[in-house]
Amino acid sequence: xxxxxIDDREIEVPEGTKVIEAAEQLGIMIPRFCYHPALGSxxxxxxxxxxxxxGPFKGVQMSCMIDAKDxxxxxxxxxxxxxxxxxxxxxxxxxxxxxxxxxxxxGHCLLQDMTVSGGHGMRRYLGLKRTYRDQYLGPxxxxxxxxxxxxxxxxxxxxxxxxxxDLGVMQSANRxxxxxxxxxxxxxPFTGNLSDICPTGVYTDRPSRFFGxxxxxxxxxxxxxxxxxxxxxxxxxxxxQVVRQEARYSEAVNGYFICDRGRHxxxxxxxETRPWQALIEGREVPTEGAVRAARERLAEIVSSGxxxxxxxxxxxxxxxxxxxxxxxxxxxxxWQGPSYFMDKSLTGKAKTAVSRLDPELAVSLRELEGSxxxxxxxxxxxxxxxxxxxxxxxxxxxGGKIAVIDPRPIFLPFDFNHLxxxxxxxxxxxxxxxxxxxxxxxxxxAGKDAIEFYQEAPSLEIVAASLQEKASILAQxxxxxxxxxxxxxxxxxxxxxxALAADHxxxxxxxxxxxxxxxxxxxxxxxxxxLLASSEVSFLEIIQGVEKGEIKGLIVAENDPFxxxxxxxxxxxxxxxxxLLVVLxxxxxxxxxKANVFLPTSTLYEAGGIFINQEGRVQAAPRAYLGGISIxxxxxGDHPPRVYGSDIPGGELRAAYQFLSQIGNGDQIEDDDPTxxxxxxxxxxxxxxxxxxPPFDELSENGMRISSSNDTSPQFAVxxxxxKEKGKGSEGPLEIILTDWTFGTEELSSFSPPLMKLERKPYxxxxxxxxxRLGLGHGDKAKIKLDEGNLEVDVCIEENMxxxxxxxxxxxxxxxxxxxxxxxxxxFEEIExxxx
Amino acid sequence: MIPRELKESLAQHIxxxxxxxxxxxxxxxxxxxxxGYLSDEAxxxxxxxxxxSPLEVEQLATFYTFIxxxxxxxxxxxxxxxxICWMEGHESLLDHLSGKLGINLGETTPDGMFSLLPVCCIGxxxxxxxxxxxxxxxxxxxxxxxxxxLEKLRAEGLTPSI
Numbered sequence: 001x002x003x004x005x006i007d008d009r010e011i012e013v014p015e016g017t018k019v020i021e022a023a024e025q026l027g028i029m030i031p032r033f034c035y036h037p038a039l040g041s042x043x044x045x046x047x048x049x050x051x052x053x054x055g056p057f058k059g060v061q062m063s064c065m066i067d068a069k070d071x072x073x074x075x076x077x078x079x080x081x082x083x084x085x086x087x088x089x090x091x092x093x094x095x096x097x098x099x100x101x102x103x104x105x106x107g108h109c110l111l112q113d114m115t116v117s118g119g120h121g122m123r124r125y126l127g128l129k130r131t132y133r134d135q136y137l138g139p140x141x142x143x144x145x146x147x148x149x150x151x152x153x154x155x156x157x158x159x160x161x162x163x164x165x166d167l168g169v170m171q172s173a174n175r176x177x178x179x180x181x182x183x184x185x186x187x188x189p190f191t192g193n194l195s196d197i198c199p200t201g202v203y204t205d206r207p208s209r210f211f212g213x214x215x216x217x218x219x220x221x222x223x224x225x226x227x228x229x230x231x232x233x234x235x236x237x238x239x240x241q242v243v244r245q246e247a248r249y250s251e252a253v254n255g256y257f258i259c260d261r262g263r264h265x266x267x268x269x270x271x272e273t274r275p276w277q278a279l280i281e282g283r284e285v286p287t288e289g290a291v292r293a294a295r296e297r298l299a300e301i302v303s304s305g306x307x308x309x310x311x312x313x314x315x316x317x318x319x320x321x322x323x324x325x326x327x328x329x330x331x332x333x334x335w336q337g338p339s340y341f342m343d344k345s346l347t348g349k350a351k352t353a354v355s356r357l358d359p360e361l362a363v364s365l366r367e368l369e370g371s372x373x374x375x376x377x378x379x380x381x382x383x384x385x386x387x388x389x390x391x392x393x394x395x396x397x398x399g400g401k402i403a404v405i406d407p408r409p410i411f412l413p414f415d416f417n418h419l420x421x422x423x424x425x426x427x428x429x430x431x432x433x434x435x436x437x438x439x440x441x442x443x444x445x446a447g448k449d450a451i452e453f454y455q456e457a458p459s460l461e462i463v464a465a466s467l468q469e470k471a472s473i474l475a476q477x478x479x480x481x482x483x484x485x486x487x488x489x490x491x492x493x494x495x496x497x498x499a500l501a502a503d504h505x506x507x508x509x510x511x512x513x514x515x516x517x518x519x520x521x522x523x524x525x526x527x528x529x530x531l532l533a534s535s536e537v538s539f540l541e542i543i544q545g546v547e548k549g550e551i552k553g554l555i556v557a558e559n560d561p562f563x564x565x566x567x568x569x570x571x572x573x574x575x576x577x578x579x580l581l582v583v584l585x586x587x588x589x590x591x592x593x594k595a596n597v598f599l600p601t602s603t604l605y606e607a608g609g610i611f612i613n614q615e616g617r618v619q620a621a622p623r624a625y626l627g628g629i630s631i632x633x634x635x636x637g638d639h640p641p642r643v644y645g646s647d648i649p650g651g652e653l654r655a656a657y658q659f660l661s662q663i664g665n666g667d668q669i670e671d672d673d674p675t676x677x678x679x680x681x682x683x684x685x686x687x688x689x690x691x692x693x694p695p696f697d698e699l700s701e702n703g704m705r706i707s708s709s710n711d712t713s714p715q716f717a718v719x720x721x722x723x724k725e726k727g728k729g730s731e732g733p734l735e736i737i738l739t740d741w742t743f744g745t746e747e748l749s750s751f752s753p754p755l756m757k758l759e760r761k762p763y764x765x766x767x768x769x770x771x772x773r774l775g776l777g778h779g780d781k782a783k784i785k786l787d788e789g790n791l792e793v794d795v796c797i798e799e800n801m802x803x804x805x806x807x808x809x810x811x812x813x814x815x816x817x818x819x820x821x822x823x824x825x826x827x828f829e830e831i832e833x834x835x836x
Numbered sequence: 837m838i839p840r841e842l843k844e845s846l847a848q849h850i851x852x853x854x855x856x857x858x859x860x861x862x863x864x865x866x867x868x869x870x871x872g873y874l875s876d877e878a879x880x881x882x883x884x885x886x887x888x889s890p891l892e893v894e895q896l897a898t899f900y901t902f903i904x905x906x907x908x909x910x911x912x913x914x915x916x917x918x919x920i921c922w923m924e925g926h927e928s929l930l931d932h933l934s935g936k937l938g939i940n941l942g943e944t945t946p947d948g949m950f951s952l953l954p955v956c957c958i959g960x961x962x963x964x965x966x967x968x969x970x971x972x973x974x975x976x977x978x979x980x981x982x983x984x985x986l987e988k989l990r991a992e993g994l995t996p997s998i
Contacts, residue, residue: 165889181890
């Protein structure tokens with residue numbers, strides 16, 4: 001490893017480290033605009049010039065373009081280099097409008113910093129400045145081209161890093177323009193990163209304009225909870241509301257970037273419709289009264305019907321604390337549950353994903369970027385967990401090959417091969433691909449189970465004729481791959497798929513490949529939910545219990561079954577039948593409206609919390625601000641807002657786990673710490689994988705990856721006969737597959753006004769052949785006959801999806817809850833074109 | 837819309853090439869020859885032919901001097917704007933052209949006859965100062981020669997073509 005001396009200090013760095021990076025390791029921040037660690041070096045801006053005194057290069061050179069080599073002596077503060085940089089900055093500033101006082105970047109602007117630190121203070125150029133016309137780029141990013149210094153970071157991120165091609169660089173020389181072909185909404189779901197990486201104010205966060213300077217904000221590290229990846233964010237709050245969320249660097253998870261759903265998904269915490277006041281039968285009451293009422297009425301139910309007449313429903317969007325408090329209560333009180341998933345199939349899949357995630361196989365999102373072959377089964381990265389698509393693109397850019405086995409019309413921002421097959425065929429196709437990719441000679445010593453598994457697994461013969469060629473190319477690519485990762489979804493797949501994905505990863509490892517396994521889970525903390533969930537009771541069983549009259553009281557913590565349960569009619573009847581529905585939540589929901597007792601809970605930003613992402617990484621977010629109704633809302637334009645009293649308006653919120661503790665244990669909570677501490681102790685004692693979990697504030701920056709795998713779960717236990725039987729024949733009815741979209745289906749982010757502007761109107765996707773048989777054309781409206789009434793929806797006809805399925809988004813504007821049961825099949829006769 | 841025959845012949849050419857994107861400049865020229873310039877609509881048509889985004893085509897279209905994104909005159913005069921021509925009297929040539937035609941660089945005469953544009957070194961340094969008119973080189977030029985050329989072209993341009 002080369003040793004280099006920078007400003008009289010020596011450092012040893014790995015081969016290939018640029019001088020600018022070596023200096024950074026020494027704590028010397030050489031000025032930079034075009035250089036960005038994620039984007040690499042291009043040497044375009046010339047502001048990172050340093051002087052090379054000794055070694056293979058001499059004189060003033062760009063430190064981002066030169067690898068550190070033995071014998072190099074570099075000076076960053078040599079007079080010649082300093083003057084060079086000062087001139088460059090003066091030159092970059094020639095056309096800059098100097099509008100810092102009205103610029104949203106002002107205060108955290110790299111250009112400001114570099115200008116001041118570069119020593120350019122007085123303007124000498126008195127000529128006319130070059131000006132541009134700005135474009136409308138959509139609801140998330142504000143454009144102001146006059147501030148541009150032509151560093152190219154935006155177009156390099158947008159096109160090279162993220163793989164979208166509707167923003168780039170046009171014209172040349174002094175007219176160089178960064179933008180779109182025409183005004184319009186940016187197509188990428190990663191556009192907010194433009195605001196983060198732009199070194200000046202060309203791209204700024206549009207929804208948070210005119211609200212404050214960065215130094216006005218209470219800024220704190222946080223986590224994104226809009227999908228299961230657990231990306232790191234920085235939250236900015238002011239006047240009791242979250243104003244902005246930015247990407248926070250994470251070595252293990254998201255790198256430098258986040259997706260737009262995560263960035264703008266926080267609005268649920270500040271919407272005007274958020275419920276702030278405890279309610280009994282819809283009447284506003286003091287919080288303590290509501291807690292007491294809940295406690296007393298639960299006690300009544302238990303005294304007449306026994307502890308099993310109370311059930312608990314949690315969710316994957318709650319912190320581990322809240323999830324665990326439900327677990328503790330059920331354990332202590334003998335209540336039913338806790339359930340966090342809507343049906344047993346989903347519980348089973350999530351539990352399998354957790355128990356089969358062998359530490360040897362688990363890969364982080366960043367590790368995934370280094371794989372050379374990825375097989376995706378039953379997952380739609382850009383819609384379910386956008387940052388996964390961005391990580392996969394990095395693997396692909398480095399030469400990795402990517403295969404997707406999924407019935408949906410998958411789009412990814414890079415080249416990949418798609419095998420669009422029905423859900424019943426996914427297992428077979430995965431097996432056939434993996435089998436063909438393995439050298440039979442390598443597995444002789446892999447153990448009896450693996451060998452038998454190999455022998456019995458279906459071969460490429462099962463692949464449909466139309467996909468044969470593609471599948472054999474994929475198998476070859478997979479065979480050539482050394483670092484192979486299987487990415488497996490848990491939402492739409494059959495219950496057997498997650499285990500099979502683990503089997504195949506294990507099998508690839510037996511075949512001497514560095515195989516990895518990467519699951520996607522439905523929600524941010526579904527991992528915690530899976531660890532805690534009762535395997536007997538899912539929400540469906542709770543409903544059955546209510547119908548039979550066995551369950552009289554239901555506690556729902558941070559879940560809205562009216563949003564997530566697939567049988568609306570049945571749910572409504574069951575809720576009617578309950579004696580008591582206690583709902584704790586931080587968002588406006590149907591469940592809140594129907595609750596007998598409602599308690600308003602604080603959000604992640606107001607309470608902090610622990611979340612476990614899909615790879616078993618335990619991460620903590622501290623409280624970002626104290627909470628309360630925002631000044632904007634209290635004042636309603638009044639200035640200054642007058643509320644008489646010394647309390648914070650809306651300040652009676654508590655974390656859901658605190659309310660639960662009060663309801664269940666009768667605690668008087670003054671301070672959250674004792675509850676949280678005892679709760680963490682309970683978690684450590686009761687959930688073996690979390691036995692080593694450190695106290696909240698001692699979790700490191702990258703969290704702690706736990707080992708949740710469970711050797712007792714059956715491995716290589718596949719009934720191939722049954723699988724092959726199921727995979728046969730496609731002439732049957734059409735299966736309805738409920739799916740996620742990037743925008744419009746995830747519960748929390750669906751409260752975000754800027755994201756609502758990006759939502760597409762819900763539509764059903766159908767394969768060309770099926771649509772032809774039904775006489776449906778692209779854009780037609782179809783009527784789908786469901787058990788609970790007809791669903792009218794626009795039809796989108798796609799070539800690149802499986803036939804025999806209808807894809808419906810779990811969209812907030814679509815009454816998909818009419819489907820009644822899952823899996824759900826409809827006959828061709830039950831779909832017809834709506835004329836007119 | 838590009839005429840069907842042109843579109844088909846371009847599509848055929850594109851299909852016969854391993855890396856179709858390499859053809860983007862040729863396709864832009866072909867479409868420009870048809871329209872006289874590369875309109876917004878033309879950019880989108882080129883993008884569609886080559887399976888690129890309109891922005892990707894625009895990035896190239898706006899970079900190259902000989903792709904015209906706005907309507908140009910019947911005769912496009914490119915005045916060489918590089919060192920040797922500067923030394924040989926480029927400036928007075930340009931001043932004269934501007935004055936005579938009544939337009940600045942980047943503009944077209946109201947009668948639609950002439951457009952005036954700069955161009956980077958065209959490699960005719962031996963004939964400096966040089967200009968290009970509709971891809972034909974003229975040089976070394978003097979004011980008198982230039983006047984002759986303009987007169988001739990104007991007369992030619994006014995003759996209705998059959």
